[in-house]
Amino acid sequence: MKVAILGGGMAGCALAHILRQSGAEPVLYEAGPALASGASGNECGLYNPRFSALRSAESDFYAAAYAQALCQFQTLEGIDWTPCGSLHLMTSDKIRDRLRRTQENWGWEAAHMRLVSRIEASEIAGIELRHDALYLPEGGYVSPKKLCAAYARNIEVHLNAEITDLAEIDAPVTVLACGPAVAKFAPTLPLIPVRGQITQVAATARSAALNCNLCHSGYMTPAHNGEHTLGATFQPDTEDSDLRAEDDQENIDRLAEIIPGLESGLTVTGQRASVRATSRNRFPIIGALPGHDHVYMSAAHGSYGILSSLMSAHLLTDMILNRPRCLPTDVIKALSPTRFKKRG
Numbered sequence: 651m652k653v654a655i656l657g658g659g660m661a662g663c664a665l666a667h668i669l670r671q672s673g674a675e676p677v678l679y680e681a682g683p684a685l686a687s688g689a690s691g692n693e694c695g696l697y698n699p700r701f702s703a704l705r706s707a708e709s710d711f712y713a714a715a716y717a718q719a720l721c722q723f724q725t726l727e728g729i730d731w732t733p734c735g736s737l738h739l740m741t742s743d744k745i746r747d748r749l750r751r752t753q754e755n756w757g758w759e760a761a762h763m764r765l766v767s768r769i770e771a772s773e774i775a776g777i778e779l780r781h782d783a784l785y786l787p788e789g790g791y792v793s794p795k796k797l798c799a800a801y802a803r804n805i806e807v808h809l810n811a812e813i814t815d816l817a818e819i820d821a822p823v824t825v826l827a828c829g830p831a832v833a834k835f836a837p838t839l840p841l842i843p844v845r846g847q848i849t850q851v852a853a854t855a856r857s858a859a860l861n862c863n864l865c866h867s868g869y870m871t872p873a874h875n876g877e878h879t880l881g882a883t884f885q886p887d888t889e890d891s892d893l894r895a896e897d898d899q900e901n902i903d904r905l906a907e908i909i910p911g912l913e914s915g916l917t918v919t920g921q922r923a924s925v926r927a928t929s930r931n932r933f934p935i936i937g938a939l940p941g942h943d944h945v946y947m948s949a950a951h952g953s954y955g956i957l958s959s960l961m962s963a964h965l966l967t968d969m970i971l972n973r974p975r976c977l978p979t980d981v982i983k984a985l986s987p988t989r990f991k992k993r994g
């Protein structure tokens with residue numbers, strides 16, 4: 651079955667990959683001159699689940715997505731996958747409470763998620779830290795841009811191919827995976843554009859000792875080719891991708907607040923800004939587009955698109971090929987575009 655996919659970011663490319671593996675014929679239409687022209691074009695991103703204190707449809711989605719991604723990354727070459735571990739620092743009482751309850755309620759084995767003291771966290775990180783942490787030993791980073799390229803290997807791709815009218819499409823099934831531009835086709839859905847910028851900095855002798863990701867209100871990766879990635883700013887309802895020196899400073903200042911002195915001597919070597927889309931409750935919107943036959947969407951991946959795009963690709967493939975679903979009904983309902991319908 652031919653499936654037209656609008657958008658060559660992680661949502662579109664992951665879907666094309668999984669559809670292709672399942673015997674369908676995906677065709678990608680990308681408005682930009684290259685794949686990953688939008689939010690997925692970053693050279694480095696963390697594959698973190700979105701933590702919630704309670705076990706819920708959301709936590710089940712991200713837990714399944716994390717497991718799925720760890721298997722998938724092993725099969726893809728050239729994606730800069732680095733499972734260096736991720737420390738989620740307890741930087742306030744509120745965050746401590748949420749991360750403790752996450753560890754308690756998600757029920758993962760200690761080999762995959764555990765609480766660590768400040769001292770143990772410092773040993774893991776290779777630098778002195780001030781906070782206890784939730785530790786995911788298999789966490790890490792990957793290149794979203796290279797992930798798109800790897801997913802799209804052997805897929806038919808049309809570049810500079812912005813679709814403005816779904817009637818242009820010659821395929822029995824269409825999937826909207828075009829980031830914030832999904833709103834053009836589904837104007838009643840609450841898609842919120844959120845501008846963000848990441849910052850690359852050259853490692854110093856001190857920062858080069860960092861062994862794993864540090865996650866706080868921002869994040870810092872270990873040095874890769876002599877550079878750390880710091881992220882990311884979060885500006886809702888802002889849609890420009892201009893590079894801003896003040897955003898670089900914000901990323902550095904947030905690091906300095908959590909680990910004073912670590913920022914000393916870090917010099918900015920690069921940055922990238924783009925716009926991700928999120929939803930009102932920050933959960934992706936995945937499923938059939940209400941009021942349209944055979945049109946689906948994969949949108950609102952927010953700040954967790956590395957994991958959510960892949961899990962959504964599996965779910966949409968099941969829906970399109972009418973197979974048993976890989977996720978339980980309550981999770982599918984929580985993701986559905988129909989969840990925003992007004993009651994009565």
Ligand SMILES: Cc1cc2nc3c(=O)[nH]c(=O)nc-3n(C[C@H](O)[C@H](O)[C@H](O)COP(=O)(O)OP(=O)(O)OC[C@H]3O[C@@H](n4cnc5c(N)ncnc54)[C@H](O)[C@@H]3O)c2cc1C
Nearest residue numbers: 657659660661681688689690696813828829846954955956
């Ligand atoms: C600064 C920043 C840092 C981030 N860091 C992380 C991170 O560390 N970890 C993580 O998991 N996530 C992170 N994210 C979020 C992640 O990047 C997004 O969730 C993800 O890229 C969304 O993928 P997407 O395919 O839905 O959208 P996009 O990557 O934006 O792809 C949509 C594509 O559709 C194309 N398009 C638009 N309109 C049309 C049309 N009409 N026809 C055809 N094509 C069209 C666009 O050109 C674009 O290439 C970050 C985002 C930002 C902005």
